[in-house]
Amino acid sequence: MMRWLVTGGLGFIGSNFIRLVLRERPDLQIVNLDAMTYAGNPANLRDVEGDSRYAFVHGDICDPAAVARAIGEGVDAIVNFAAETHVDRSILDPEAFLRTDILGTHVLLEAVREREIPRFLQVSTDEVYGDVSEGESSESDPIRPRSPYSASKAGGDLQVLAYWTTFKTPVLITRGSNTYGPYQYPEKLIPLFVTNLLDDQQVPVYGDGMQIRDWLHVEDHARGIMHVLERGELGNVYNIGGGNPRTNIEITRILVNDCGRSMETHVKHVVDRPGHDRRYAVDTAKARAIGWTPRVDFEQGLRDTVAWYRENEPWWRPLKSGEFLDYYKRQYAHR
Numbered sequence: 194m195m196r197w198l199v200t201g202g203l204g205f206i207g208s209n210f211i212r213l214v215l216r217e218r219p220d221l222q223i224v225n226l227d228a229m230t231y232a233g234n235p236a237n238l239r240d241v242e243g244d245s246r247y248a249f250v251h252g253d254i255c256d257p258a259a260v261a262r263a264i265g266e267g268v269d270a271i272v273n274f275a276a277e278t279h280v281d282r283s284i285l286d287p288e289a290f291l292r293t294d295i296l297g298t299h300v301l302l303e304a305v306r307e308r309e310i311p312r313f314l315q316v317s318t319d320e321v322y323g324d325v326s327e328g329e330s331s332e333s334d335p336i337r338p339r340s341p342y343s344a345s346k347a348g349g350d351l352q353v354l355a356y357w358t359t360f361k362t363p364v365l366i367t368r369g370s371n372t373y374g375p376y377q378y379p380e381k382l383i384p385l386f387v388t389n390l391l392d393d394q395q396v397p398v399y400g401d402g403m404q405i406r407d408w409l410h411v412e413d414h415a416r417g418i419m420h421v422l423e424r425g426e427l428g429n430v431y432n433i434g435g436g437n438p439r440t441n442i443e444i445t446r447i448l449v450n451d452c453g454r455s456m457e458t459h460v461k462h463v464v465d466r467p468g469h470d471r472r473y474a475v476d477t478a479k480a481r482a483i484g485w486t487p488r489v490d491f492e493q494g495l496r497d498t499v500a501w502y503r504e505n506e507p508w509w510r511p512l513k514s515g516e517f518l519d520y521y522k523r524q525y526a527h528r
């Protein structure tokens with residue numbers, strides 16, 4: 194039986210990826226190496242815990258011994274979801290981002306090289322291209338990251354590409370756009386706003402709210418990563434985007450309506466994020482050329498996502514306490 198090592202599989206995209214793979218690849222086993230930081234939540238995979246094709250290893254990708262333990266006798270591929278991912282946290286505290294997103298990637302690349310693992314996929318982000326005022330970023334464009342988060346992810350990408358050039362390490366990179374769906378930690382725009390609105394709280398819109406993001410359903414993102422892992426050409430980067438550009442204020446309006454609140458009472462414009470990129474947009478022709486295409490209709494996907502948070506309050510309620518409240522105060526109190 195084939196075995197894939199997934200890192201960061203207790204996070205948002207990783208857990209959705211593992212669920213998809215177990216469902217659609219009955220001949221595969223998954224090992225999940227996760228450090229269980231604030232964003233790694235065992236409840237994200239409670240439904241697969243008993244599956245004999247699933248194994249969990251607690252550990253950090255920066256620790257070569259933990260990586261060796263997870264690889265065990267060997268794996269057929271490694272997919273690296275493990276990362277610090279929240280831009281606002283990278284502005285408050287950049288160091289953890291450099292460690293996990295750059296050093297962690299390096300530790301995994303070394304393991305792939307030494308153990309001769311046949312495939313390594315780095316899950317990256319469209320944010321490495323930086324602010325794109327017009328047109329779409331293609332994979333051959335220069336990268337111009339502008340936040341501590343995107344600079345750390347870009348550092349990871351550059352390590353991956355350098356290993357391909359220098360050692361012919363068998364690597365792939367995906368650069369995904371803004372992802373939404375079930376099991377997303379409620380610090381990100383959509384789950385933060387939905388859970389605030391369900392709680393009858395205001396939502397903090399940064400600046401004028403006219404920033405544009407391209408929204409991608411997590412199932413389409415997970416499927417894109419699986420597709421590139423199985424069919425991508427080694428040494429290549431593939432953009433994965435939903436083709437749903439929306440301003441933050443448009444997203445806010447939909448969520449406010451869906452939750453039965455009003456823009457006048459429930460929206461608060463707050464001080465903008467420093468260095469805030471206005472727009473991201475990716476050209477996905479390369480991923481489409483190998484047969485991937487997003488399937489989820491955005492309006493339907495967003496409605497279903499709101500319904501999921503409404504129906505799964507026992508999942509998100511405990512997350513909006515403790516560490517989250519400290520973060521929320523640091524991030525929003527002075528705005």
Ligand code: DAU
Nearest residue numbers: 278279280318319320370371380381382397398399404441
């Ligand atoms: O583009 C892909 C990236 O998308 C991923 O690489 C990142 O890991 C992920 O966090 C996301 O980055 P963003 O910064 O775009 O996502 P976030 O949900 O933090 O913010 C989305 C937009 O909403 C952004 O323009 C900032 C704005 N925003 C966000 C929050 C949390 C607000 O206006 N208010 C808020 O409270």
